[in-house]
Each structure stands twice: as structure tokens, then as C-alpha cells.
Amino acid sequence: MAAASKREQIIDQALKLFYQHGFNATGVDKIISEARVSKKTLYNHFRSKNELILAVLRKRDELFRNNMMRETERMAVQPRERLLALFDVMGNWFHEETFSGCMFINASAEFSDLKDPCHILCAEHKRLICDYIEELAKQAGAQDPLELAKQLNLLIEGAIVNAHVEGDLEAGQRAKRMGEFLVDLALK
Amino acid sequence: MAAASKREQIIDQALKLFYQHGFNATGVDKIISEARVSKKTLYNHFRSKNELILAVLRKRDELFRNNMMRETERMAVQPRERLLALFDVMGNWFHEETFSGCMFINASAEFSDLKDPCHILCAEHKRLICDYIEELAKQAGAQDPLELAKQLNLLIEGAIVNAHVEGDLEAGQRAKRMGEFLVDLALK
DNA sequence: TCTATGGTAAACCTAACGGTATACCTTTAA
DNA sequence: TTAAAGGTATACCGTTAGGTTTACCATAGA
CATH class of the missing domain: 1.10.10.60 (Homeodomain-like)
Structure with missing residues (x-):
């Protein structure tokens, strides 16, 4: 092979x-x-187990974000609706049998030093997701796209933790309802 | 001794x-x-390392919630202001040198099976915090105190992850701004 | 005063860890 | 055809893991 x-x-x-x-x-x-x-x-x-971990995180980042973007853009066409579709994509993920939280949040728990290469990769992953949301927010005509992106990103991370720690599979819907308010506010 | x-x-x-x-x-x-x-x-x-871990989590839950309640009630008197003071308490925590995320989110990452005794304790901790927020929401006269509590709890968890993974120490303030909006909505 | 109780240090157990070395086999391309 | 490249299984390395055992010491209550 x-x-x-x-x-x-x-x-x-x-x-x-x-x-x-x-x-x-x-x-x-x-x-x-x-x-x-x-x-x-x-x-x-x-070279080492640690190098493998880094390679795994890089692949996960690639797979996860590609899937997130593909699904979001498949579920909605208008930028505003895409911002909200993000929460549906997350909600569907929570319902998967293999769902075990966000791998990057989990990794940050085990490699908690901010300067650890693994932790740096996790922060980078979150930043890239925030970048994508900001792009959607721009397309939707948000007054402050970066601020809206950071807000929605915070909601997403809260929902992931809610779903994983408390096993609350409806966290995606709750976050979506909250997100709707913020999107309306940012676009009006 | x-x-x-x-x-x-x-x-x-x-x-x-x-x-x-x-x-x-x-x-x-x-x-x-x-x-x-x-x-x-x-x-x-x-009996085992695992029993020690459980004892540690129980103590952490006790210390953390006691401190959270004490600080919240010290910072504000009116229920509405106390709901918002929660975010200030979190924000101050993020700025502590030893801050390393939420121990229960971290534990859930390592003991990801929902039926693992450690994970169960983590879910319990989060539920108790939600209970406390619900109590404050009731006192503030929220229309749906449980829903408001779940929303604010989600914001708090999102802020914790933001602060820990991305090192964004301003996450507490962002969550507070979002929380203000939701509190206003729930009390009007 | 005697004897549990709970403490100590340190040796020891087995299993597993991350990582290396050896020796051999298969594929592939000059 | 042949030799390098990259695969295999397996044994091995030193270290550390969680956990047990032994023998001894200090304190405190009956």
C-alpha cells in the first residue's frame, strides 16, 4: 500500500x-x-505521538470547517439565513451518535498551556470559524460584522458545551433563537 | 496531623x-x-485515583458555586443587576493568572462518556449553576425564568470557552452585553 | 500503660507508556 | 534484474502508571 x-x-x-x-x-x-x-x-x-496529535488536529480542522461551510451553504442561500443555518448544522451534529463535543475544546482541556502547539492550533481553528462567520455577516450587511461574528461564535461554543457536558441536545435550537435576536439587531 | x-x-x-x-x-x-x-x-x-478525582470535583463544585454566589451577591443587590453581575464575576475569573477554563468542561473532555461518574458530576454542577441563575431570574420577575437561566448559562459557557481556548479575556464583557439584551427582553 | 489508629518511607508488583532496533518481506522503478 | 523504499512482526528499551506490601513510628483514648 x-x-x-x-x-x-x-x-x-x-x-x-x-x-x-x-x-x-x-x-x-x-x-x-x-x-x-x-x-x-x-x-x-x-516523529512522535505529539506530532501525530498535531496532524490529527489539522485534519480535523480541515474536515470540520469544510463540512460546516458546505452544509451551511446547502441549507440556505441568503446570507442572513446562512448565519442562522449555522445553528442548524451544529444542532444536527449534536444529534450524531458519535458526537463527543468539539475536539478543539477537548484538546484545549488537555493541553491547557496557551503556548502549547496543540492549544495554538485549537485557537487557530476557532479563529478560522469566526472568520467564516464574519464573512457571512459582511455579506448580510451587518453593521459590525466582526462583532456579530464573535457573538454568534460565542453562542455556538456555548451550545457545543451545553450539548456535550449536560447532554442537552436542544442547545442548538436555543442558541439559534438567541442568535436570531442578535442578527436582527445587527442588520436593522 | x-x-x-x-x-x-x-x-x-x-x-x-x-x-x-x-x-x-x-x-x-x-x-x-x-x-x-x-x-x-x-x-x-x-480507593483509587478515580475516587480521588470524584472527591476533587465535588470540592471544586462546592468552592466554585459558593464563590460565584458570594461574589454575585456582593456586587449587586437588585435581582436584575445580579443576573448581569454574574458575567462580571466570570470576567474577573478569566483574568486570574491560574485560570485554565472550567474544570467541569475540562473533565467532560477527558471523561466523555455521559454515563461516566465524573461526567455525571460535571452535568450536575452545570445544572446547579443553572438552578441558581433560575432563582435569580425568578426574583427578577422573568416571564420564563428557566428559559432565561438556560440562555444566560449558555452565554456563560460560551464565554468560558472563548476565554480559555482563544485566550479572549474580553469574552466576559461580550457575554454580558448579549445577556443584557436577553434580560431586558425577558423582563419587559 | 497498652493498643488501635493513622501516619511515614521505601521497596515492590504488573501493566502500559512512548519510542527504538532487528530481521525479513513486498512492491516498484531504473 | 536488482536494489532501494517502505512495509511487516516482534522483541526490546527505560520510564512511568496505578496500586500493594512491609516494617516502623507517633499520637491519643480506654
Whole structure:
């Protein structure tokens, strides 16, 4: 099998395990066993477990944001409606069986030092999501697109935590109702 | 030294370490060394590391909510103002040097199974906080105190994540502005 | 005064951790 | 055809994990 494919195989399995059980709780032995590769192969592709974690987070960021944007733009056409569709996309995610919170919030909990490369990647991910919301807010003609984006982003993060910690699957709808007020306010 | 005191000593040090570095990343050897007790003593008081974690979470819940209520009620007298003072209390917390996010959100990330005793305790903590906000909302004469409480709770959780993951210390103020809007709406 | 009780240090247990080394096998391209 | 590249399994490394055991010491209540 091609090297690139092995690499993806490792990342994909590591992503599943890290997401479901956490980073420190998941050993490399478990990863190679699930990915059906040898330890040598893993260490050929990644210098250390930490490098693998970074690769996993980068892939997750890519997958998550692509999916978020694709779904949002599929569900609504007008910018204002797209801002609100964001909450529906989140709500659907909460209802998935494998939902286990936001991987980047989870990672920040385990790598809490703000200067830790993993934590930096998490902050970057959140910033990119905020950028996307700001772009939608601009298209919708918001008075202060950045402020609206930060507000909606805060609502989304609150909803994710609500859904994960308290198991409140309706958090997406609640956040959407709150978001509607803010969007109306920002667009009027 | 009295037994009860040793127990508290262990819990206090474990709390610091778990909060700063996470649960799985903190070994019992580190805890006993920092708490200056022998391993035997730790295992006399706690059946396992997991039991210690539960004890730590219970203590953190008690300390955190007591402080939250005390500070909120010290900062404002009128129920409406107390609802908003909650965000100031959070904002001040974010600015503390030792701030490392919400310990219960962090714990939920490492013990992601909803049926895990640790996760259950985290959900309970969040519910108790919501109960307190609901009580304030009732006193303020909100039309739907539970709904308002859930909304403000979501804002608080969003602000905590914002502050921790992105290092945005102004998240408390942003959440307060959003909260003001919702409180006005719920009281009119 | 005696004896639990609960403390101590330190050795020890097994299992798992992240990571390396060895030896061999398969694919692929010059 | 051959040799490099990258795969495999497996054994191994030192360290650390959670947890137990041993032997001894200090205090306090009957």
C-alpha cells in the first residue's frame, strides 16, 4: 500500500480514538492496532505521538470547517439565513451518535498551556470559524460584522458545551433563537 | 496531623494539579509528592485515583458555586443587576493568572462518556449553576425564568470557552452585553 | 500503660507508556 | 534484474502508571 495512504489510515484511526477517548488516554499501541499498521510505520510518518496529535488536529480542522461551510451553504442561500443555518448544522451534529463535543475544546482541556502547539492550533481553528462567520455577516450587511461574528461564535461554543457536558441536545435550537435576536439587531 | 486534614491536603493539591495539567496527565506520584503524604495515606483515604478525582470535583463544585454566589451577591443587590453581575464575576475569573477554563468542561473532555461518574458530576454542577441563575431570574420577575437561566448559562459557557481556548479575556464583557439584551427582553 | 489508629518511607508488583532496533518481506522503478 | 523504499512482526528499551506490601513510628483514648 502506498505510503500516503498508510499515513491517512493512521491519522483517521487516531482521530477516531482521540476524539472518543481523549489524547492522553489513547496510547500509540491502541492506534497502531486499530489502524493495522506496525509501530515502525507510525514512527516513520510521525516523529512522535505529539506530532501525530498535531496532524490529527489539522485534519480535523480541515474536515470540520469544510463540512460546516458546505452544509451551511446547502441549507440556505441568503446570507442572513446562512448565519442562522449555522445553528442548524451544529444542532444536527449534536444529534450524531458519535458526537463527543468539539475536539478543539477537548484538546484545549488537555493541553491547557496557551503556548502549547496543540492549544495554538485549537485557537487557530476557532479563529478560522469566526472568520467564516464574519464573512457571512459582511455579506448580510451587518453593521459590525466582526462583532456579530464573535457573538454568534460565542453562542455556538456555548451550545457545543451545553450539548456535550449536560447532554442537552436542544442547545442548538436555543442558541439559534438567541442568535436570531442578535442578527436582527445587527442588520436593522 | 489529623486524618481529616491529610485528606483535605491531598484533595487541595490534586485539585491544583488536575486543574492545571488535566486528569490523565497527572499521576498519583506527582500528587503525593506535592501534597507531602505517602502513597499509603492517599490510598487509605481514597480507593483509587478515580475516587480521588470524584472527591476533587465535588470540592471544586462546592468552592466554585459558593464563590460565584458570594461574589454575585456582593456586587449587586437588585435581582436584575445580579443576573448581569454574574458575567462580571466570570470576567474577573478569566483574568486570574491560574485560570485554565472550567474544570467541569475540562473533565467532560477527558471523561466523555455521559454515563461516566465524573461526567455525571460535571452535568450536575452545570445544572446547579443553572438552578441558581433560575432563582435569580425568578426574583427578577422573568416571564420564563428557566428559559432565561438556560440562555444566560449558555452565554456563560460560551464565554468560558472563548476565554480559555482563544485566550479572549474580553469574552466576559461580550457575554454580558448579549445577556443584557436577553434580560431586558425577558423582563419587559 | 497498652493498643488501635493513622501516619511515614521505601521497596515492590504488573501493566502500559512512548519510542527504538532487528530481521525479513513486498512492491516498484531504473 | 536488482536494489532501494517502505512495509511487516516482534522483541526490546527505560520510564512511568496505578496500586500493594512491609516494617516502623507517633499520637491519643480506654
